[in-house]
Amino acid sequence: MPINTQILLDTRPTGAASVANFKLIQRETPALQNGQVLVRHHYLSLDPYMRGRMNAGKSYAAPQPLGEVMIGGTAGEVVQSEHPKFAVGDTVVGMGGWQAYSVVDAAQPGALRKVATTHVPLSYYLGAVGMPGVTAWYGLVKIIAPVAGETITVSAATGAVGSAYAALAKARGCRVVGIAGGPDKCQYAVDELGFDACVDYKLHKDAMSLSQALKDACPNGIDGHFENVGGLVLDAVMLRLNAFGRIAVCGMIAGYDGPPLPMAYPALILTNRLKVQGFIVSEHMEVWPEALKELGALVTTGKLHPRETIAQGIAAAPEAFLGLLKGKNFGKQLVKLV
Amino acid sequence: MPINTQILLDTRPTGAASVANFKLIQRETPALQNGQVLVRHHYLSLDPYMRGRMNAGKSYAAPQPLGEVMIGGTAGEVVQSEHPKFAVGDTVVGMGGWQAYSVVDAAQPGALRKVATTHVPLSYYLGAVGMPGVTAWYGLVKIIAPVAGETITVSAATGAVGSAYAALAKARGCRVVGIAGGPDKCQYAVDELGFDACVDYKLHKDAMSLSQALKDACPNGIDGHFENVGGLVLDAVMLRLNAFGRIAVCGMIAGYDGPPLPMAYPALILTNRLKVQGFIVSEHMEVWPEALKELGALVTTGKLHPRETIAQGIAAAPEAFLGLLKGKNFGKQLVKLV
Numbered sequence: 001m002p003i004n005t006q007i008l009l010d011t012r013p014t015g016a017a018s019v020a021n022f023k024l025i026q027r028e029t030p031a032l033q034n035g036q037v038l039v040r041h042h043y044l045s046l047d048p049y050m051r052g053r054m055n056a057g058k059s060y061a062a063p064q065p066l067g068e069v070m071i072g073g074t075a076g077e078v079v080q081s082e083h084p085k086f087a088v089g090d091t092v093v094g095m096g097g098w099q100a101y102s103v104v105d106a107a108q109p110g111a112l113r114k115v116a117t118t119h120v121p122l123s124y125y126l127g128a129v130g131m132p133g134v135t136a137w138y139g140l141v142k143i144i145a146p147v148a149g150e151t152i153t154v155s156a157a158t159g160a161v162g163s164a165y166a167a168l169a170k171a172r173g174c175r176v177v178g179i180a181g182g183p184d185k186c187q188y189a190v191d192e193l194g195f196d197a198c199v200d201y202k203l204h205k206d207a208m209s210l211s212q213a214l215k216d217a218c219p220n221g222i223d224g225h226f227e228n229v230g231g232l233v234l235d236a237v238m239l240r241l242n243a244f245g246r247i248a249v250c251g252m253i254a255g256y257d258g259p260p261l262p263m264a265y266p267a268l269i270l271t272n273r274l275k276v277q278g279f280i281v282s283e284h285m286e287v288w289p290e291a292l293k294e295l296g297a298l299v300t301t302g303k304l305h306p307r308e309t310i311a312q313g314i315a316a317a318p319e320a321f322l323g324l325l326k327g328k329n330f331g332k333q334l335v336k337l338v
Numbered sequence: 339m340p341i342n343t344q345i346l347l348d349t350r351p352t353g354a355a356s357v358a359n360f361k362l363i364q365r366e367t368p369a370l371q372n373g374q375v376l377v378r379h380h381y382l383s384l385d386p387y388m389r390g391r392m393n394a395g396k397s398y399a400a401p402q403p404l405g406e407v408m409i410g411g412t413a414g415e416v417v418q419s420e421h422p423k424f425a426v427g428d429t430v431v432g433m434g435g436w437q438a439y440s441v442v443d444a445a446q447p448g449a450l451r452k453v454a455t456t457h458v459p460l461s462y463y464l465g466a467v468g469m470p471g472v473t474a475w476y477g478l479v480k481i482i483a484p485v486a487g488e489t490i491t492v493s494a495a496t497g498a499v500g501s502a503y504a505a506l507a508k509a510r511g512c513r514v515v516g517i518a519g520g521p522d523k524c525q526y527a528v529d530e531l532g533f534d535a536c537v538d539y540k541l542h543k544d545a546m547s548l549s550q551a552l553k554d555a556c557p558n559g560i561d562g563h564f565e566n567v568g569g570l571v572l573d574a575v576m577l578r579l580n581a582f583g584r585i586a587v588c589g590m591i592a593g594y595d596g597p598p599l600p601m602a603y604p605a606l607i608l609t610n611r612l613k614v615q616g617f618i619v620s621e622h623m624e625v626w627p628e629a630l631k632e633l634g635a636l637v638t639t640g641k642l643h644p645r646e647t648i649a650q651g652i653a654a655a656p657e658a659f660l661g662l663l664k665g666k667n668f669g670k671q672l673v674k675l676v
Contacts, residue, residue, distance in 0.1 A: 015495040052609070060515065060581070060608070060609045060610070060611065118450050160419070173425075230604065231603065234604070243398070249604075249607045249608045250608070251608065252604065252608055254607045255605055260602065260603050260604075260605050261602035261604070261605070262601060262602050262603075262604065263600060263601040264598065265596075266568065266587075266599070266600065266601040266604075267568065267571070267590045267593055267598050267599070267613055269587045269615070269616040270398070270587045270588070270589065270590055270615065270616040271398045271613075271616070271617060272398070272619070273398065273616045273617055274614075274615070274616050275613065275614070275615045275616075276607055276612075276613070276614040276615070277607070277608070277610055277611075277612070277613045277614070277615075278607040278608040278610065278611045278612055278613075281613060283611070303627050
């Protein structure tokens, strides 16, 4: 059996996460038991939700246990199989974690999914045609539920969720405006991702200033917003929401590394009769087939061609993850493992 | 025609509202034109929403114009009529404003509604069987939508909305816990209004402390909350909300008189997949008949017997209103005009 390289959560962060919280080890891969499959990971997905798992406190999921392999989505190939439905060479996605190989109980529902790489690159199953894409779909379709002609916004616009959101929004006839950090990302959002406009939050020191920029980009106000960031960005958007605006709350990355960030203007929820709703896409598995079908079609027809930032080798994962939390990635953050 | 006594909005508040913002005048009532009705008001309703109208800023409704009679719900009797559907002596409710008499264009839909006082006291049509009651009904039934056995809470528990909420909640098999200011109100909430428990927010200096008291009163957590107050109370409730909790946002009275109060822990919206939704009951006229029918039945069968605080005479309205904003009233705040 091959030697596996793994990254464990070694300590929990106090304040900002750091590379010292992680530990790289090597150990032999155990022999397969009946029903198990050995997967060699080609790509590891890095996603903001992982930061929440590093804390001990109550959140929507159990904390990542100390001393165990960090949780994470993976795409790879079957290299050994003791399960009749999986053959060596099958391309698969699963939750293999931060490691080079994983041993998967393939009979467990949802543990491993075969994917075709004829029209969709393997890595996309961790992004546009995977969890981030379905996340965009759920927030847009099930919470914001826009009608054609409405103006909708998204923070972290050039990320894996934001880029899928733009394509899904344009398919529904919306004006879609991104919020991203820096001129390069904003230019890319408009030129490549189909956003009608993109506002650079780094140009603004406070919510009022950012809100004014949003007013210019959204002359008819904002009808729906998909929140990945929180803090100043959320405050600024709320100041521009129209009556009966909807906010899908998917992430609050601005507050993950420090004390909780307040919402400055909650009275707007009343005065503008807003709906603000949080969700976790893994609790809505019933929508995945419909969402993945639409996302796959958008990729195949060239309407969704997301950017990726790819770190090389499992040892690069902690640095890449910390960069993701600071917005240093450009598009979907992956680690290439082969 | 009788001499009318009116209270106008004279100036807008800067910071806290004061009696100096109001002006009492007397003027002759104009002669009726065809289709008009002269109503003598028996009761004027005082409600927190009026504070928002005193400001010039954007809110869900147009500001109260300066120099005009303050807006307000009224219950009274027809004393002259030039409309075939209204006769002298009819008891009616409408939006007559802060004055002794009003001239109403009775043909305008919803302007004037005849009510029966055989089983329901006239004043109740401004509270339990009126706008506040329907407000409680809408937030509970349409936003919180509890199932039997769930624990739900309400702030300003002994007010007009809170007392109706308790009766509606018990009819649905919920555990209902109030939040009110002071031992007398909390005792009354449990002894007379049917709350299973009531927490005195005045005993707590911060959200964490109030949250602990809520934990004791809600051992299974909170599934739904009706917010009339905002600020510290809302923060404390959010810390105790279960996954998939719902918050109906009806009022944020704690922030009406000063700078906007932040929400301390918005990340809980994500981690607990909360839905936070604001509403204005006057935008949902379609539910009023159903809601009023249930509320009327609760009153008639003795399951809802709300308390009233009644100020005497139109000149007492400003002081009574300012007291309402500070929580000095106990139950529905009215002004008796005859």
